[in-house]
Amino acid sequence: MSDDQFKNVLSHAKEYGFVFPSSEIYDGLSAVYDYGPNGVELKRNIRDYWWHAMTRLHQNIVGLDAAIFMHPATWKASGHVDAFNDPLIDNKDSKKRYRADVLIEDYTEKLEQKVQKEIKKARKRFGDDFDEAQFVSTHPRVVKYRKQQKEILQRMVKSLENNDLADVKALIEELDIADPVSGSKNWTDVKQFNLMFGTKLGASAENATDLFLRPETAQGIFVNFLNVQKTMRLKIPFGIAQTGKAFRNEIVARQFIFRMREFEQMEMQFFVRPGTQMEWFEKWKEIRLKWHKSLGFGDEYYRFHDHEKLAHYADAATDIEFKFPFGFKELEGIHSRTDFDLSQHEKYSGKKMQYFDPEINERYTPYVIETSIGLDRMFLAVFSAALQDETLPDGSTRVVMKIPAILAPTKVAVLPLLKKDGLPEIARQIIDNLKWDFKVQYDEKDAIGRRYRRQDAVGTPYCVTVDHQTKDDDTVTVRDRDTMEQIRIPIAELQQHIAGKFDLRNWLNL
Ligand code: GAP
Numbered sequence: 001m002s003d004d005q006f007k008n009v010l011s012h013a014k015e016y017g018f019v020f021p022s023s024e025i026y027d028g029l030s031a032v033y034d035y036g037p038n039g040v041e042l043k044r045n046i047r048d049y050w051w052h053a054m055t056r057l058h059q060n061i062v063g064l065d066a067a068i069f070m071h072p073a074t075w076k077a078s079g080h081v082d083a084f085n086d087p088l089i090d091n092k093d094s095k096k097r098y099r100a101d102v103l104i105e106d107y108t109e110k111l112e113q114k115v116q117k118e119i120k121k122a123r124k125r126f127g128d129d130f131d132e133a134q135f136v137s138t139h140p141r142v143v144k145y146r147k148q149q150k151e152i153l154q155r156m157v158k159s160l161e162n163n164d165l166a167d168v169k170a171l172i173e174e175l176d177i178a179d180p181v182s183g184s185k186n187w188t189d190v191k192q193f194n195l196m197f198g199t200k201l202g203a204s205a206e207n208a209t210d211l212f213l214r215p216e217t218a219q220g221i222f223v224n225f226l227n228v229q230k231t232m233r234l235k236i237p238f239g240i241a242q243t244g245k246a247f248r249n250e251i252v253a254r255q256f257i258f259r260m261r262e263f264e265q266m267e268m269q270f271f272v273r274p275g276t277q278m279e280w281f282e283k284w285k286e287i288r289l290k291w292h293k294s295l296g297f298g299d300e301y302y303r304f305h306d307h308e309k310l311a312h313y314a315d316a317a318t319d320i321e322f323k324f325p326f327g328f329k330e331l332e333g334i335h336s337r338t339d340f341d342l343s344q345h346e347k348y349s350g351k352k353m354q355y356f357d358p359e360i361n362e363r364y365t366p367y368v369i370e371t372s373i374g375l376d377r378m379f380l381a382v383f384s385a386a387l388q389d390e391t392l393p394d395g396s397t398r399v400v401m402k403i404p405a406i407l408a409p410t411k412v413a414v415l416p417l418l419k420k421d422g423l424p425e426i427a428r429q430i431i432d433n434l435k436w437d438f439k440v441q442y443d444e445k446d447a448i449g450r451r452y453r454r455q456d457a458v459g460t461p462y463c464v465t466v467d468h469q470t471k472d473d474d475t476v477t478v479r480d481r482d483t484m485e486q487i488r489i490p491i492a493e494l495q496q497h498i499a500g501k502f503d504l505r506n507w508l509n510l
Pocket residue numbers: 215216217218248250257258259260261263264265267330331332333370372373374375376377378
């Protein structure tokens with residue numbers, strides 16, 4: 001997808017009531033967005049799809065809804081006060097601010113693009129005989145690019161780990177990296193910048209306590225670990241799932257709802273016996289990838305990206321990356337977080353955070369596998385992959401949102417062919433019957449073809465049309481958004497017919 005196509009995603013999201021810039025009448029607020037009537041339904045459906053998969057389908061995973069405000073010691077214990085930083089660099093000429101690591105990664109990505117170009121050329125030249133593995137390991141230019149990539153990333157990771165920001169700047173200068181906007185190479189030093197938003201609790205300035213808006217939902221789960229385990233009498237392994245808002249003062253907040261300052265996470269912490277974490281890490285990688293694939297966009301949209309630079313608390317980490325309009329980017333993180341968080345909270349609170357395992361008669365601090373996905377980012381993934389300009393067999397075109405039916409904002413549109421002859425009344429009766437089970441919409445304005453197109457553009461998977469034949473034999477047509485085929489069925493069978501399409505068994509039965 002090109003830049004133009006991404007612009008198309010943005011304008012479609014606004015025009016059809018999915019996403020609006022926040023406080024738009026005041027020119028908006030950077031990297032903050034509001035969800036419109038269609039957006040809020042799509043977002044809720046994604047959240048439910050995740051929630052049902054995590055909690056209903058796993059007897060040993062329970063839910064939680066912790067507060068956004070937490071005791072400030074939480075963030076000291078978790079490491080966010082000291083280490084939740086981005087390395088920033090400013091360009092003195094353009095006055096633009098960048099993440100230093102992103103500038104370097106973008107440079108290595110360009111080397112990778114050169115590699116891909118060579119591969120493409122060679123594939124064309126050698127045809128069926130092309131052996132990609134052999135080519136990339138022997139072709140001198142490709143070997144050189146890959147070696148450079150590796151060396152650059154290794155040096156960057158090492159400098160960041162050692163907090164050697166002078167070397168990060170030196171690397172940017174050695175690579176001759178220019179400001180992508182102005183082309184200038186006049187850089188400031190690299191500085192660390194904490195991403196948490198601060199606020200105050202209390203009425204008077206002297207007595208106010210400094211608080212943070214949570215930058216992840218996970219810590220609400222960790223501090224409640226024993227409350228949940230004891231009240232629900234859970235045995236390890238078990239998980240706690242939560243969805244909710246998180247806040248980060250992102251510096252490079254571009255790409256629409258991909259990187260926001262206020263966003264929503266869907267996180268699950270899975271508590272396991274120490275020593276078994278790698279086995280569970282692999283299991284959760286597989287379970288989560290299957291969840292994504294159950295939506296039917298196709299395997300080519302997903303890939304794993306294992307982390308080279310592990311966070312201080314992790315002993316393994318991978319991202320599920322999605323093919324966004326601007327390339328493969330992180331959609332979900334799966335992390336093996338060891339016993340870091342529980343041990344830290346034990347240390348800072350002075351309260352034991354251990355579990356007695358009756359099976360082995362031992363007390364220990366559990367290890368944790370975390371699955372963490374951004375709800376807004378998932379929204380963008382679904383939205384951008386679903387939006388299509390389709391050319392039909394007769395040469396005409398239509399804009400259609402092929403949103404997986406289970407996630408679609410409106411499930412069924414009920415349309416009387418004409419605004420008269422008693423057809424609207426029948427349509428209203430049908431709605432009164434269906435509205436208990438599905439989000440249904442009535443539309444009688446304009447010719448039927450235009451109404452179908454309107455529903456296509458917001459991703460409604462089924463349109464039920466009431467016509468004159470309905471009056472004779474109590475049947476209606478049901479039009480499928482994707483195939484545009486219509487079938488005629490009795491009104492009496494409509495509810496059951498549609499219910500079958502949204503049965504979770506058919507979606508999540510993996
Ligand atoms: N508890 C672990 C954690 O928060 P993370 O990789 O920082 O890990 C997890 O975030 C997920 O949250 C990401 O994969 C992404 O989907 C989403 N996310 C993170 N920052 C975001 C932002 N600024 N805007 C939208 N989504 C974001």
